[in-house]
Amino acid sequence: MHLRSKTVQQLLSVILSAVMVLSMLPMEVLAQETPPVTTPMDTSGDGWSWTQSTKTLTLTGLTLTVSDDSAHALILPDGATIDLADGTASTLTGGSRSTVYSSGEVKLRGSGSLTVNANGKSGIKSGATTDEEGEAWLVIRDLTLTISAPVNDAINAEASLTILSGD
Numbered sequence: 001m002h003l004r005s006k007t008v009q010q011l012l013s014v015i016l017s018a019v020m021v022l023s024m025l026p027m028e029v030l031a032q033e034t035p036p037v038t039t040p041m042d043t044s045g046d047g048w049s050w051t052q053s054t055k056t057l058t059l060t061g062l063t064l065t066v067s068d069d070s071a072h073a074l075i076l077p078d079g080a081t082i083d084l085a086d087g088t089a090s091t092l093t094g095g096s097r098s099t100v101y102s103s104g105e106v107k108l109r110g111s112g113s114l115t116v117n118a119n120g121k122s123g124i125k126s127g128a129t130t131d132e133e134g135e136a137w138l139v140i141r142d143l144t145l146t147i148s149a150p151v152n153d154a155i156n157a158e159a160s161l162t163i164l165s166g167d
Contacts, residue, residue: 047059047061047063047064048090055079055081056080056082058085059114061085061089064093066093069095069120072098072100073094074092074099074100076102077104078104078105080102080105081106081109082108085111085112088112089112090112092114094119094120098120098123098125099116099123104137106126106137106139107139108141109143111142113145114143114144118147120151121152122153123149123153123154124138124155127156137160138161139164140163
């Protein structure tokens, strides 16, 4: 009987220790629903497709709303392109972070339209945070772009912003 109560005490001690450790973690760690995912292959979903070989995200009527304040709506790799398909309208709505983010070069192009609703930081941010990440470039070409950013910048391009229209 004494051995059994000692085992129960040890088990309760382990459980209590685990609860104490978890209570010390910042809430952002526990709130993160999905970790950042790197997609090494072509994939698609409702209103979007990703082509890994060209790092192109094609939007074909995507509506994406991020309710988690600790996440960006889109995180793009260096050299990525967002292509808006002809005749489509896509909408991205972010939380308290930048809605569209890349630490490197990003191009937005196409004959569709994109609406970005930034509820916190920048609507679109292309910015390196370390020397190793290199320079950040943002190129916007031939698309209808509407950005609502009542709190911060609509566009934040750390190194260069180029806007092109026509031939």
